[in-house]
Each structure stands twice: as C-alpha cells, then as structure tokens.
Amino acid sequence: MTKLSNSSVLKITEICDRYKDEPTPLMMILSDIQNEYGYIPLEVQEIVSKKTNISVAEIYGVVTFYSFFSLTPKGKYVIGCCLGTACYVKGAQQVIDKFSEILNIKPGETSEDGLFTLDALRCIGACGIAPAVSINGTVYPKMSVDQVAGIINDYRTREANA
C-alpha cells in the first residue's frame, strides 16, 4: 500500500471536520471522500477512524455494504447502464453486453487504461426514456445497441484531444 500524500491527509481531515457536530457523521464523511477521490482505500479509512473514534472494522463494514462506496479506484468515465425493470424489458441487457464486449470488461470492472468503468445500475428512475445509460451523470436516453460504439469513440476522441 502506498503512503498518502500530506495534502490528501489534510483534505480527509478537513472532510471529517465538516461533520464534527453531527451525531452520526460516518455516511456523510464517506460520501464526500468517495466524491472527492473516487474510492475509499484502507489508509483513508484509518484516518477517518482516528478522527471519529469509530473502529476501522466498522468503517470497512459500511464501505463494503453500500454499492456507491468503492475500495478501488474507478475509471475516469463511469458508464452506468440502468438495468431497472422498464429498461430491462426494453433491451437494456443487450446494451450493457455491447459495452462489455467493446470495452472488454465485465460490469463492475475498469478498463486497463483507467478510462472506463462499467456499472450495472438499479433503476435510475428514467423509465420514460428506457433503456437509459448514465455516463458521469449525463443521461443517454433510448439507447440502442448500435449507438454504443459511437458513444465510446466520442469519449476516446475527447481524451485524445485533451
């Protein structure tokens, strides 16, 4: 395990301090860290433990319980394919299979270049526009299998030009 940089330690301490007046701040602290860094590794949990007096075991239990929290880094672009019922009956499985095929990763995995993470999402409530795919919060409505390659290429081009 790598050692955390001083600035990260300061940032995490600052996040913990944001909620020092809350009776049970753990979920809020973890959400903020997840949003800030994209994952919550053990070293970070140790700092949170010291700041909040909650044991690392308990924190680890919480981190692993909720699907939004991750122990490993996620890709730069998180592709969330909605597999809610409305999307599923309209062919969402084929859409996620196509992403999986083109990126050569299974749902839950991150591509080797660290660019894409593929996630199967439970209903995102966009049933009116099923099947829906959400990439870093941008929702792509009425997705079809044919659009998948184009969307991935758009992001790759964006990266190449960045």
Add this chain to the structure above:
Amino acid sequence: MIRTFEDFESRTGALTATLSDKLKGADSKRHIVLCGGTGCLSSHSDEIKARFEEVLKEKGADDRATVNIVGCFGFCSQGPFVKIYPEDTLYRLVKITDVEEIVESDILNDTVVERLLYVDPVTKEKVSKQDDINFYKKQRRVALYGCGVINPEDINEALGMGGFQGLKRALTMTQQEVIDEVLKSGLRGRGGGGFPTGRKWQFAYNVEADQKYVVCNGDEGDPGAFMDRSILEGNPLAVIEGMVIAGYAYGASEGYFYVRAEYPIAVNRLRKAIKQAEEIGLLGDNILGTDFSFRCHLRLGAGAFVCGEETALLNSIEGKRGMPRPRPPFPAVKGLWGKPTCVNNVETLACVPYILRNGWEEFAKVGTERSKGTKVFALGGKVNNVGLVEVPMGTTLRELIYDIGGGIPNGKKFKAIQTGGPSGGCLTEEFLDEPIDFDNLVSKGSMMGSGGAIVMDEDNCMVDVAKFYMEFICDESCGKCTPCRIGTKRMLEILTKITEGKGTMEDLDELEELSQTVKSNSLCALGQTASNPIDSTIKHFRDEYIAHIVDKKCPAHVCKKLMSYHIDPDKCIGCGMCARSCPTSCITRTDYIAPKHKLASMSIDTAKCIKCGSCISTCKFGAISKI
C-alpha cells in the same frame, strides 16, 4: 421573514395573485415553461430553455415572455415538453432547432405551431391543450399538485400555489385534531405497506419522549418506479410542508429526508427548497409566531435497496450498515437514535398538505371504501404512453393501461402487468377490470407497492422476468437473516437452471416450497416478499415454466439457451449485411437462390452463434427470426 400569521397572509395573498395572473395571462405576458424532470433534462430541456432566452432577446421580445423550468409533466415518452401560458398550448418532442419557430410564430404572431402538437394516435387529430389529451383526462393531481406548473426552485411560486396553507391551518388546531384529520381522510402509506398514516402518528404521539423525529423515506429503490423522484423534483416544498405538519402532530422538532444518491436533481431541488424555507422563516424556531419549531435535514443513500425498509433506513442515517432491525419495537416507539420516529414515504407526506388545506372530506371523496385518495404510478414497459400518472383509487387496470397508457405498442398482445416491483406480482388479462386499491390487489396475488407498473407483452418471458427480480433481490439481500440470504440464492439457481433448459419438474416443486420458507421466515419485508414474483408467475404462467422444463423451449424466445436465430432462405435477398454485422462470423452464404432474388441466401451456423441479435437488427427484409 414571515413571523406571524398576518405576515404569512399578506405575503401569500400577493404571491397567489401573481401566480394566478401569470397562469391566466392577466399580466399581459406570455409564459413559457419547460419540463425539468430527469427524462426531459436528459433530452436537453435546459439547453432549450437557454435557447428560448437567447431568441427572445434577439427578437427584442424578452419583456413579452418569461421562460421557466418546472417539474415533471408525467408524459415522459413525449418529452421534452414546452407549455405556453395563458393559452395552455402544449408542444411535445421539442428540439433546440424548433425554438426560433415557436417564438416567431406563437409568441410574436399568436399562431400555434401545428407540427409540434400532440397527435391522438386513434383519431389522428392534433390536440393543443394538455387537458384534452387522453393521457391526462382520467388523472387527478393530489400528490403531484403543482408539479409541472410551478418552478420548483422558487419558493414564491410554491407559496402562490397554496404552499404551507395546510400547515397554517394545522397550527390553529390541537395536535390530536391534526392526527384525527389525517385518520379520517383515510390516508394510507404510499410506500407500499398501506398502513394508515394517522394511526402511525398516533402511536408516536402517545409515547412520552424528550425528542421525536420525522423521517421521510425517499429511498425509492423499486426498479421501474420514479414517483417520489418526480414529486421531489416538481414540488419539494409540499413534501417539506407534509413533514412539518407530521412534526407538529406528534411533537417532533427535527426531520430527516433520506433520498437516494441516484437522484441528483431531486436532491438539489430539495436542498434549495429547505434553504429557502429557512430563509423566510417557515422552517426554524417559532414558526408563524407559534411556539412550534422544526428543522429539516437531508441525508443521502449510498446505493442499497434494503435501505427502503424503514428500520434499515434508520440504521443508515445512524451511519451503520443498512440492515433491518427486528420489529417490535416499532420505530414509532423506538426509532432514530432510539427516539420515537415515524417513517413516511415522500408521496404520503405530499398528500398531507392537501388534506389539511382542503379538509379530510375533500381527500376522502375519491377512492374506494378502504383506499382513499389517489395513487401515483410510474407506468412503463411495453405501453405507448410511458410516464407518471396519478389516478383516483378504484381506477381499473384496463383504464390505466389502455385509456391513459394508450395500449400496447406495435400491435403486440398484452401479457401481464407487474405492480409492486420485486415485492409484487403479475396480473393477467382476466384481472384487467379489477379496481386498483391496496387490499384488492393483494387479494389478487399482487400488491400496490410504491407504484411501479410495468406492462409486459407477448415478447416477455415470464420465467426470465421472475429470474430478473430474483437476481435483484439476491444482490440486494443484506445478508443478516439466513432464509433471505441463502434462500434467494437457491431460488435464483433453480430459475437459472430452468431458463437454461436444465430444469426438472422436481425443481419446480422445490422452488414453490422454498418460496414459502423464505416468505414465512425472513426478518424484513425484503425477504418476506422476495418470492412474490415467483409465486405469481408460477400461478398465472405455469405453462411457460413447463415449456422451459419439458419442451426445452422459451415460448417468448427470450432465454438465450433455448432459442436460435434462423434465416428464411426465401425471404433472404442475399445482401450479406447480417454477415458483416456478425461478431463471430457465423453467417455464410449458401448456394440456394430463391425465386425472384439474384443472390444466394445466407445461413447461420447455430453452433457458433452467440445469439447477440446483431443480425436481426441489421436485416431490413424481415428474413431473420427467432425460433
């Protein structure tokens, strides 16, 4: 700041007049509103709004019209929507390139843009007003009051539309009177359980405690349901008001919203609404000059379905793993941090201001004997008019699917409607004339649930649907109790076996037995209802299970292991498009040339085929079919 009843009266009086002038056109302006629900925003309604502002400015007409984002119109499959007051003209499927024409024609020259109007699929007539569209005719907005009319980020519009009038009335009543009012209205919990809200409040009222809490359950996890999201996005202040009234009724001074992190727009609007309500003094100390104080807090979920269960939700707010606690003690006695707490669903709380504002009689006027009021449904799946609908209890499933939903697309045959999500069941054709109410749906083998209603047609395999829900439950089981943790896994294994053509009739018996065990022994509602989709599909579609097991066939051609693709050599013109799209190169040319065709037909090597379906979506001649 609003500090007294008189302040409130004068402020809301003025705001009501402003809003009414706006809607009726008495301010001699036109008002353009755009749907800002998740669905329409993903179709760029925010960019369309910006474009409207730009075009109005270019044409020097920015003093003649206003542009605003409002909450969900409900008719998601026809979004994005643009509505123009005071004429009530509704344009649908609007694109950014249409903006100039709308401004030029409608705003500047009072001529409706015909091509953007909704066309009735049956009569083929163009409909210009929202209320004349069949989709809206049978609807009645109580929980969705104000959604699609007011700007959800502007508290002044909410107050102009009756916001906090319910609380004002409540504050002139005793606590018991408020509880009685809600009891008499017959309001039952809209999250799925259907427990009378007034009775829940009474339990919490009867307990002596130094601190009590109100919790709003916005962890809407059922796949295919988005009622709560739309309410929070469309009129967040109504839910806040419902929470404050609950707090007053049983003596709580703190309230917690628990909302899914998957709903960023709803979360933002709720946060803004709480802040605005605090700023003008409708939340905080001594509300309207009384000695009643109330504060709202917001907590986000982190992606765990089980947190929709009330005790798991409380654990999550307390920063723990979201696992359920045994009941009793019920949260109304021992809830958040051990204090009396009522956990109410978003839609339930959204109904409360309506009841207090208009009186319980008005609310109880519609509905059935034991289910009063209205219910919001997220109508989805294989139905023409996908969207959010609010109908009086007692509406039949047929009215919901055919009159409001516009029937099944592509001339396909209706197969079943699934209500209640992973805890509910399927209802078939023979139940279509059943009125929707809590008890009736349960007696027919399904349940109301939180309001997801997914329509399935002949192309959906019911065994696959049961497997889909079991995968969901298996994934989301928290693991605390054995029947749910292991039972759901075993049931999923059996279902997988059946969909792969390896099932036996003994498996079917075992599935039914397991389902009973899990149902009667699980700790919380997640496990207790986990086998409902299996029970109801076995009950209504036993022949489909048997087709999978005995004939090794999937009648709907969904289960991949039991179907194959086939090219009709007489329909195939030999263009070869399918072969080019095939990822496994398993399509080759035969030497058969059909009469009238010039090229030899193609054929699929079923041994190499991975059944991805690329060929069938590429073929323009309908030559490929599933068998």
